[in-house]
Amino acid sequence: MKTRAAVLHGPTKTFSVEELELDEPKAGEVLVKMVATGICHSDWHFATGDHPARYPIVPGHEGAGIVEKVGPGVTEVQPGDHVLLTFIPPCGKCRWCLTGLPVLCDRGAGATIGAQLDGTFRLRTKDGQEVGQFAMIGCFSEYTVAPADAIVKIDPDIPLDRACLVSCCVPTGVGAAAKRGEVRAGEVVAVFGLGGVGMNAVQGAALAGASKVIAVDIVPWKLEAAQEFGATHTINAQYEDPVQRILDLTNGVGADKTIVTIGHVEPEHIGIAYRATRKSGRTVVVGLTPQNTEWMKVPPADLVLLGKEVVGTLYGHVNPRVDFPYLLQLYRAGRLKLDELVTKTYRLDEINQGYADLLEGRVIRGVILFD
Secondary structure (H helix, E strand, O other): OOEEEEEEEEOOOOOOEEEEEEEEEEHHHHEEEEEEEEEHHHHHHHHOOOOOOOEEEEOOOEEEEEEEEEOOOOOOOOOEEEEEEEEOOOOOEEEEEEEHHHHHHHHHHHHHOOOOOOOOOOEOOOOOEEEEHHHHHHOOEEEEEEEHHEEEEEOOOOHHHHHHHHHHHHHHHHHHHHHHOOOOOEEEEEEEOOOOHHHHHHHHHHHOOOOEEEEEHHHHHHHHHHHHHOOOOEEOOOOOHHHHHHHHHHOOOOEEEEEEOOOEOOHHHHHHHHOEEEEEEEEEEEEEEOOOOOOOOOOOOHHHOOEEEEEEEOOOOOOHOOOOOOHHHHHHHOOOOOOOHHEEOOHHHHHHHHHHHHHHHOOEEEEHHHO
16 A cells, blocks of 8 residues: 655655555554654654664654554454554563563664564565664554554544654653652652653653752743643753752752753753752653763762762653553543643644754644644
């Protein structure tokens, strides 16, 4: 069958929207008609080459859609089901899956190659060139074939143009605070970077009962919006020293937890968050650095003398099959904000404008809507 998709032919910083051939789902696979896909900074790393991929590739990993067809052996879903796609299809058998960390499943190692679990490709150009699907799902496409293990069925009453955010930015941000950050009631939390993930780290900290949630960014309207998500204090890092301001707000102690959710993390960003963290506190790094970055600006002696921690998190350390439905329950109950995250919607042909808006700080989250 044919599908229109946004393709990267290299680190060109430009997506090409073109018609591709899509194979039928094989055993253990599902064909999904995409309804909505979030525009995430993580996919932009392939457009710049900060994190190389096998090209050509269709990125997109924050998707929601409706099952069109299932391959042999698939029993978890059926045509007509509303689903989310998770960018790491857990095997359920490796050490990481068995110890409650399916987001670290060994299957994730091939995400940037774009082949399916059997090592073959489902997308091709008109001249027969194989096209990868990032993380085996490639959500920047009208239709996609994905492993059944990457499919999470959801209730049909949840709007898919909101539910798609629960495929990445919501669990990543909320999980960075509540799971990896282990934020406790009464703690002080500082979040650096207020994109889609950062806003969810803010509301994740608020949901966990933080007494102060300090939002740090350089875009005034995002700082104002952060208050709607639970921020009690805001810092414009363009005009204030965030470390000193956080120390002032905590009587010189520092934040219990700091969370770095900047889309393009540089070593000094981690250093700033680390200096704003109290003794025996924790800095959680969520945003990606360029792949060739081999250091971060953290005094090693402090790790010992002050007992501080610097930890990373992928996907907020969530379990998609458990946490996606839970997060949607919070949304249904009015405790988790999704509607307010979507600043602007786009058609697939407008994807380059969507990324321009993201990079210029004009959106919290942009969402691509398919016909």
